[in-house]
Amino acid sequence: MSAHVRQSFALRAFALATLILVCAPLRAAASDFTLPPLPYPHDALEPAIDARTMQIHHGKHHQAYVDNLNRAIAADATLRGQPLEALMGRMSKLPDAVRNNGGGHWNHDFFWQSMTRPGQGGAPSTSLLAAIERDFGSLDKFKSAFRAAGLARFGSGWSWLIVGADGKLKVTSTPNQDNPLMDLATDRGTPLLGNDVWEHAYYLQYQNRRGDYLDAWWTVVDWSVVSRRHAAALTVGAAR
Ligand code: MN
Secondary structure, rough: OOOHHHHHHHHHHHHHHHHHHHHHHHHHHHHHOOOOOOOOOOOOOOOOOOOHHHHHHHHHHHHHHHHHHHHHHOOHHHHHHOOOHHHHHHHOOOOOHHOOOHHHHHHHHHHHHOOOOOOOOOOHHHHHHHHHHHHHHHHHHHHHHHHHHHHHOOOEEEEEEEOOOOOOOOEEEEEEEOOOOOOOOOOOOOOEEEEEEHHHHHHHHHHHHHHHHHHHHHHHHHHHHHHHHHHHHHHHHHHH
16 A cells, blocks of 8 residues: 555545544434334234325334424434433423424334234233223223224324323323323323324225224234233332
8 A cells, every 4th residue: 555545545534533523413313213113014903904004104104203303302402312201291391393293203102012913912901901990880981982082082183091190090182292291281191002093094094984993993902012001000100
């Protein structure tokens, strides 16, 4: 290697190292949050939810929430490096872009994990079923209340099963991408189950028949996940 080539190589290495150092904080800020892969193939939830809806819902809608959340976080140094859960409790004081896209990211991640292949969702744990019977009368009555909350949500939003600070289960719904963890929610609590009632969640397959989507959705609810969340929420509640 000639002296000229060596010098040129060293200069380029120096320039590259400088570029990496300069760009590192930007790069870190721009990738605070990433789209988690679906925990199952796109067609796993058929026939309740079709593969095309899942591809668009996860790959386009959820990706957009992640990208827009990262942009909103990058614009405000005080928000960087914080877990999403930490932002939920003070969402009323944060920009709308953080509320809408932070909620969008959290809600969808929670939603994907709440579902599994039809027939593989099992049943509520003994403890969860006892709590559902105590607070709603029966599993069927809970399902009716949850369905009614989804149907009654005008426009876009979510229906939820939550555990309140008093340990009781409650069905509630939120508009847009709000959720029960946010300080501005009417009913605050720990979410155990949430269903997306935005038209983008069901329109390709069900068009205006939101009720049919809500009915079919029970076949893909993963009760083992919901039961684990319930047990965790009670443990945290008991430690308070
Ligand atoms: Mn959605």
